[in-house]
Amino acid sequence: MIVAGCDVGSLTAEAVIMSDGEILSSEIIGVRPKPEQSAKDVMDKALQKAHLALEDIDYCVSTGYGRERIPFARDNISEISCHGKGAHWLIPSVRTVIDVGGQDCKVIRVDANGKLQNFIMNDKCAAGTGRFLEVMAKTLGIRLDEIGPLSLAARNPVVITNMCSIYAQTEVAASIAQGADQHDLAAGITKAMAERVNSLVVRVGVEEDVVITGGVAKNIGVVKSLEVMLRVSTKKFNVDPQIVGALGGALFAKEKFLQK
Amino acid sequence: MKEKATQASFPRALFTMLGMLSGTQATDKEVRGMMKALPAMSAMMETFMLEPDIREVGLPFLEIQSSYLQNLSNAHKEGKKIAFENFNFPPAILYAMDVVPLSPEVISSFLSIGVPKGIFRFLDYTSGIGIPETMCTAQRGGVGVILSGLIEKPDMVLNMASGSCDTNSKMFDFISEYLHIPFCNIDAPPYWDEGGEMIKYYQQEYRKLVAFLEEQTGNKLDEDKLRQCCKEAQKQDEYVAEIYDLRRAVPNPVPAIFNFMMFGTRFMSSGTPQATKVMETMYEVVKERYKKGEGVLPREKARAGFVYLGHFTMGGEFWRWLEHNGISLIMEGLAILGHQHYTIDTSTVDTMLDSLAGQAHNNIMTKQIRGPLDYPGQWFEDIATLSKDLNLDCAIYLGTLGCKNTWGGIKVLMKMIEEELEIPTLIMHSDSWDDRVTPWPTIRDQIEEFINTVVVQ
Numbered sequence: 260m261i262v263a264g265c266d267v268g269s270l271t272a273e274a275v276i277m278s279d280g281e282i283l284s285s286e287i288i289g290v291r292p293k294p295e296q297s298a299k300d301v302m303d304k305a306l307q308k309a310h311l312a313l314e315d316i317d318y319c320v321s322t323g324y325g326r327e328r329i330p331f332a333r334d335n336i337s338e339i340s341c342h343g344k345g346a347h348w349l350i351p352s353v354r355t356v357i358d359v360g361g362q363d364c365k366v367i368r369v370d371a372n373g374k375l376q377n378f379i380m381n382d383k384c385a386a387g388t389g390r391f392l393e394v395m396a397k398t399l400g401i402r403l404d405e406i407g408p409l410s411l412a413a414r415n416p417v418v419i420t421n422m423c424s425i426y427a428q429t430e431v432a433a434s435i436a437q438g439a440d441q442h443d444l445a446a447g448i449t450k451a452m453a454e455r456v457n458s459l460v461v462r463v464g465v466e467e468d469v470v471i472t473g474g475v476a477k478n479i480g481v482v483k484s485l486e487v488m489l490r491v492s493t494k495k496f497n498v499d500p501q502i503v504g505a506l507g508g509a510l511f512a513k514e515k516f517l518q519k
Numbered sequence: 520m521k522e523k524a525t526q527a528s529f530p531r532a533l534f535t536m537l538g539m540l541s542g543t544q545a546t547d548k549e550v551r552g553m554m555k556a557l558p559a560m561s562a563m564m565e566t567f568m569l570e571p572d573i574r575e576v577g578l579p580f581l582e583i584q585s586s587y588l589q590n591l592s593n594a595h596k597e598g599k600k601i602a603f604e605n606f607n608f609p610p611a612i613l614y615a616m617d618v619v620p621l622s623p624e625v626i627s628s629f630l631s632i633g634v635p636k637g638i639f640r641f642l643d644y645t646s647g648i649g650i651p652e653t654m655c656t657a658q659r660g661g662v663g664v665i666l667s668g669l670i671e672k673p674d675m676v677l678n679m680a681s682g683s684c685d686t687n688s689k690m691f692d693f694i695s696e697y698l699h700i701p702f703c704n705i706d707a708p709p710y711w712d713e714g715g716e717m718i719k720y721y722q723q724e725y726r727k728l729v730a731f732l733e734e735q736t737g738n739k740l741d742e743d744k745l746r747q748c749c750k751e752a753q754k755q756d757e758y759v760a761e762i763y764d765l766r767r768a769v770p771n772p773v774p775a776i777f778n779f780m781m782f783g784t785r786f787m788s789s790g791t792p793q794a795t796k797v798m799e800t801m802y803e804v805v806k807e808r809y810k811k812g813e814g815v816l817p818r819e820k821a822r823a824g825f826v827y828l829g830h831f832t833m834g835g836e837f838w839r840w841l842e843h844n845g846i847s848l849i850m851e852g853l854a855i856l857g858h859q860h861y862t863i864d865t866s867t868v869d870t871m872l873d874s875l876a877g878q879a880h881n882n883i884m885t886k887q888i889r890g891p892l893d894y895p896g897q898w899f900e901d902i903a904t905l906s907k908d909l910n911l912d913c914a915i916y917l918g919t920l921g922c923k924n925t926w927g928g929i930k931v932l933m934k935m936i937e938e939e940l941e942i943p944t945l946i947m948h949s950d951s952w953d954d955r956v957t958p959w960p961t962i963r964d965q966i967e968e969f970i971n972t973v974v975v976q
Contacts, residue, residue, distance in 0.1 A: 340972050375972045377943065380965060462946075 262516060263305070263316045264508020265298050265332060266341065267325030270361030270389060271474060272297040273505040274305035276316070277513065284309035285502045294325025302331065318516035320508040334515055339367055339378050341507030346470050347373030348510055349503070350494050354466040357485070357493075358504070359456060359475035361389040366460050379463045386422045387455030389474050392481075394424050395448045398431050399441065406445045410480030413446030420451075427451060449480030456481070457488045468494045476500035536560065537585035537633075540568065540578070547571065562834020563633050566776055572808075573774055576801045580780045583797060584629060587620075587787045591671050594619040600736050603665070603673035603694050605687075606657070607882040611752045611790025612725075612875055615745040616732050621673050623661025623690075625787055630660065631831040631952045638952060641667065650693070654686045655921040656952045657831075662690065666697070675735050676702040679728060684884060684924045703731040707885065722876040729872065746865045748790035749874065753863045755789060756878075758798035763855065765805050766909055770814020771822065771847045772805050775838035778854035779829065820845030821974045824911040826902055826932065827852040827888070827918050827925055828951045833959050840963055846970055849909045856883040856901055888924045898928065899935050906940050913974045915966065916946045920956060945969040 261283070266273045267290065275285045286304040290297045298321065306313060313331060321332035322341040329335070338358070346356040347369055356367040364387040368376040381387050396403045410416075417434045421427045434444055452475070469491050475481055477500060486493055496503070536557075545553065550568045554561035567577030594601050599619050604610065606624035613620045631637035638656075641663025646652055648666065650659055664670055678691035695702035705724040708717050729740050759781060766773050780797065788794040808814070823846050830837035841848050863878070864870035879885060887898040902914065914936045918925050933944040947965060949957035 337968050337972060339968055343972075374976060377973060378968070380968075 260317050260513065260516060261311065261315050262509050262512035263302065263319040264341065264345075264505040264510070264512060265302055265319060265321045265329055266323040266338070266502075266505040266508060267294045267297045267301075267321065267329065268323045268338075268360055268504075269363075270393075271501065272301040272323070272325075273502045274298075274301040275502050275505040275509045276305050276309050276311065277506075277509040282498065282506070282509075283311075285499065285505065287499065287501055290325075294328045295330060297325060298329040298331070318512040318519075320512040320515065322504050322508045334511070336508065336511050338504050339365055339380075340375065341504045341511065342472050343367045343369045343375050343507065344373060344510050345503035345505075345507030346472055346496075348506065349496050349498065350468060350470055352468045353470050353494065355460070355463075355469040356472060357456060357460060357469065358472045359387070359389060359481070360473040361393075364388050364456055364459055366456075366463050368463055368466065377463050379459050381455075381459060384423060386424060387452065387459065391424045391427070391452055391455070392448070392475065392478065394428055395431060398428050398435070399444060399448075401441075401445075404477070406448060407477075407479035407481065409442050409445035410449040411446075411483070413442040414440070415443050416450055417443050417447035419447045422455065445480060449478065450484045452478075452481050453484035453488055456485055460485075460489060465489055465491060467491055470494050470496065470500075472496075472500045472503040474501050537581050537588065540564065540581050545574070550574070559635055560633060560834070562836060564834075566632070566835035566839055567780075570774075572804050573776060575804055576777065576780055576797060579793065579797045579800060580784060583784060583788050583793050586793060587625065588629075588670075590619045591621060595671055600674040601671055602675050602677045602732075603691070603700075604677045605679055605884075606786045607884045608677075608679040608879050609752060609785065609789040609875060609882075610787070611748040612728070612745065612872075613732075614788075614790045615748040616736060616738060616740060618732060618736060620787075621665070621670070622786060623659075623665065624657040625661065625783075626664050626670065627657045627660030627952055628783070628831050630664070632833075632835045637832055637954075638663065639955065642953060650690075653921055654690065655684065656919040656950050658687060658690050659921070660952055662694065672698060673700060675700055675731075677705075677728065677731075678703070679705040679879060684888070684922060686921055686923055687884070701731075701735060703728055707880070718877060718880060721880050722873045725872045725876045740868065742868050745868065745871055749863045749865050749871050751792055751795050752790040752875075752878075753865070754795050755785065755798045756863075758795075758802040759785075761802050762805050765809050766849055768809055768814070769822075769910065770816050770819045771849055772808035772814055773848075774804075774815050775841050775848035776835060777801055777805070778848060778851040779835065779838060782851075782853040814847070815842055816845055816847055818845065819847040821912040821970050822847050822849045822910055823970070824850035824902070824906060824909070824914045825852060826850075826898075826914050826916050826929075826936075827883075827922075829853075830917055830949070830951045830959065830962060832952065832954050836959065844967060844970070846966075849911055850905055852883055852887075855905060856887050857881040857885075884924075888922075888928070899932055899939075902932070902936065903940055906936070906942065911940075911942060913942050913970070914940075914944045915969070916944070917949060917951050917962070918947075919950045919952060920948075943969070943973045945973075 261278045263276045272290050273287045276283045284305045286301050288301045319332045321329035321335045322338050326335035342356055342358045346353050358365045364381045367378045370376055417439050419427050419430050471493050554564050568574045601619045601621050603621050606622040610620040627638050638660030641660045644663040644667050645659045676691050676695040707721050784794045784797045829851050863874040916929050936944050949962050
């Protein structure tokens with residue numbers, strides 16, 4: 260039995276192919292204008308890596324913003340369920356999943372069986388999402404993946420107070436104009452980002468073990484800041500944290516195939 | 520912002536439209552035709568008129584809305600006074616004294632449900648004259664309509680549900696000062712003792728209200744007219760109590776939109792024969808469904824309780840959407856809390872005033888969402904009783920950002936609900952009249968997510 264999960268988000272799309280409880284392949288791409296195209300492209304890449312064809316997939320579940328428009332998916336399931344499922348499969352001791360995606364942020368609580376207990380999502384703007392970091396990287400004139408490592412060498416992080424990405428960008432621009440050090444700016448940005456996420460986490464409460472999924476989990480600066488604020492050490496996956504949603508989709512696909 | 524160009528046409532257009540809709544005996548086909556002809560109001564028509572059972576109640580309900588606006592428009596021509604008052608105060612006493620009620624929350628809700636982008640420009644207008652955005656949205660929208668001159672200005676201010684919410688109460692002061700009109704403030708002590716000193720104090724305050732109304736209108740309180748209004752209000756409350764009993768059925772036979780029509784009718788026209796007609800028709804529809812064993816949904820995915828408000832935009836899609844998604848609306852705070860089992864003693868003027876005071880005193884914003892969160896029979900205890908009685912599967916909070924009293928206690932309330940009632944809860948950081956805070960599709964998605972992933976597993 261070969262199953263797949265396909266997660267089409269706002270900025271990236273991911274696919275995971277599994278067989279017999281093992282991940283055969285996974286892929287991540289930037290999204291195309293249409294979710295159908297994003298899904299096709301990312302799945303083609305994952306299939307190619309696993310030396311498979313779409314016909315070989317017995318069941319596929321889609322998730323993410325574009326989940327209802329994936330032609331080859333036989334079912335679609337929400338990201339919250341998929342992230343909870345994927346994280347619990349990877350680390351069964353997990354109780355709190357913090358998913359920081361491109362344009363949203365979710366905090367999910369699961370019980371010992373991986374059953375969803377509670378969740379909260381950002382509901383207003385780009386504060387606390389990957390888009391915030393993208394805007395800031397552009398303002399600093401660096402690549403997105405440089406912000407985290409740069410922040411670790413900061414001596415005096417700048418203080419960014421505003422929740423709104425646009426106003427925060429203005430604050431960063433003002434600090435640049437005052438000659439602030441780039442490391443301090445990067446640390447100010449990652450700390451501000453972590454504060455936005457933390458404000459959501461405290462609303463549902465933290466129970467260990469805690470994991471971070473989504474693209475922002477790869478930003479070491481945000482992760483470190485968040486760990487300090489939450490006073491926990493987050494558990495790390497042995498796979499790319501960005502594929503956890505698609506992995507959850509594949510796990511649901513397996514269950515659904517067996518139920519047939 | 521000057522609105523003078525549309526000043527004369529606005530209320531006339533709205534009540535003409537509502538009157539036209541309510542006066543029709545439309546068939547399904549005709550309703551669909553009207554929806555095509557009036558696309559801006561098609562969502563509202565779908566909510567109140569499309570389904571025959573709903574239409575039976577929806578038409579007299581729209582008629583009440585039309586009359587409410589028409590009364591305001593004609594008040595001064597007919598020599599009547601208009602009172603700016605609280606939505607949660609049963610207006611029977613005003614009708615008994617020929618005073619025309621004007622509740623800003625009622626006006627906000629008309630517009631919010633009836634017109635695309637509802638009260639947005641009126642909220643902006645109030646910001647422009649210095650009313651903070653952190654005050655009650657439901658009040659600000661209606662106040663914007665009134666102060667921009669689109670509706671007749673009030674002649675007096677009556678704050679009769681004092682203590683319901685600090686910012687809500689403050690608006691009455693403001694309107695009185697801003698329009699230079701007299702103000703009567705009914706006071707309530709900051710504690711609760713059912714049947715004790717507090718209710719007696721509150722009942723005494725009602726005498727002050729009557730004296731004030733007599734002074735402002737030049738009329739003496741007519742005992743027979745008050746009795747007539749109280750008898751109508753009593754009939755309405757009996758229907759509400761009967762409908763409450765039928766909510767216990769699984770599947771629930773009470774359509775979601777009936778909740779809105781129930782409290783809307785009460786807030787607009789308690790004590791009038793029109794309101795009795797709406798409540799009676801509503802009860803007949805629900806009773807028939809119950810007798811046939813028909814629920815609103817053949818299978819309830821979840822029996823949801825909204826501990827405070829619903830959502831008042833997009834033509835009332837909230838109520839339709841819940842049912843389309845298998846969610847049975849068993850409890851909407853405004854429709855249930857404080858509405859049931861009140862007897863109005865019509866023996867004398869005093870007993871009637873005491874009964875009306877008791878009723879107002881028990882309303883959601885005057886009782887459950889007031890003062891400390893731990894006095895007996897307050898928000899949690901009432902929700903707990905209802906939750907067990909109506910077999911709720913979850914509790915959801917929707918409110919407005921300006922509602923300090925609910926925000927002050929909601930997290931504590933929800934924690935108590937989770938721990939003591941063992942049902943999941945959801946708190947939405949949205950505004951029930953302003954989709955610019957959190958868009959309705961976002962709210963809808965999160966409720967759906969909550970129901971599908973946390974409530975139903």
